[in-house]
Amino acid sequence: MIYDHRTYICKYGMVPAHFALYEKMGLAVQRRILGEPVLYASTEIGEINSFVHIWAYKNLADRTQKRAALAADPQWQAFVKAAQDLGAILEQHNKILVKAAFLD
Numbered sequence: 001m002i003y004d005h006r007t008y009i010c011k012y013g014m015v016p017a018h019f020a021l022y023e024k025m026g027l028a029v030q031r032r033i034l035g036e037p038v039l040y041a042s043t044e045i046g047e048i049n050s051f052v053h054i055w056a057y058k059n060l061a062d063r064t065q066k067r068a069a070l071a072a073d074p075q076w077q078a079f080v081k082a083a084q085d086l087g088a089i090l091e092q093h094n095k096i097l098v099k100a101a102f103l104d
Contacts, residue, residue: 003038003097004055004063007047014088015042015051021086026079033070060096 010018019042030037038054057063070076083089 001099002057002059002063003099004057005052005095005097006054007050007052007093008089009047009050009091009093010088011090012049014086015049017086018083018088019051021082022079025082026076029073029075029079030070033073033076034066054097063096 008018034055038056040051040053042051043049055063057066
């Protein structure tokens with residue numbers, strides 16, 4: 001199992017607007033293609049005006065296949081366009097995490 005950990009930095013005060021847009025246009029298509037997120041959360045203390053989401057995949061091949069299907073989906077493309085038009089996101093940082101063997 002691998003985890004795709006994504007952190008997004010937003011313009012001041014724009015996380016709620018991005019979350020509203022995502023809930024309206026992006027969440028259903030991601031659930032349909034990627035499954036349920038492990039975590040989708042905003043930062044309360046620390047790097048404010050940011051949010052994190054984490055997705056679980058069987059392996060890198062599973063992630064590659066699902067991310068390609070997502071990118072090709074017209075519903076997802078519409079969300080990406082709307083998110084770009086909203087202009088809330090300033091930065092994106094991705095990590096692939098592997099859970100420690102002693103937790104299995």
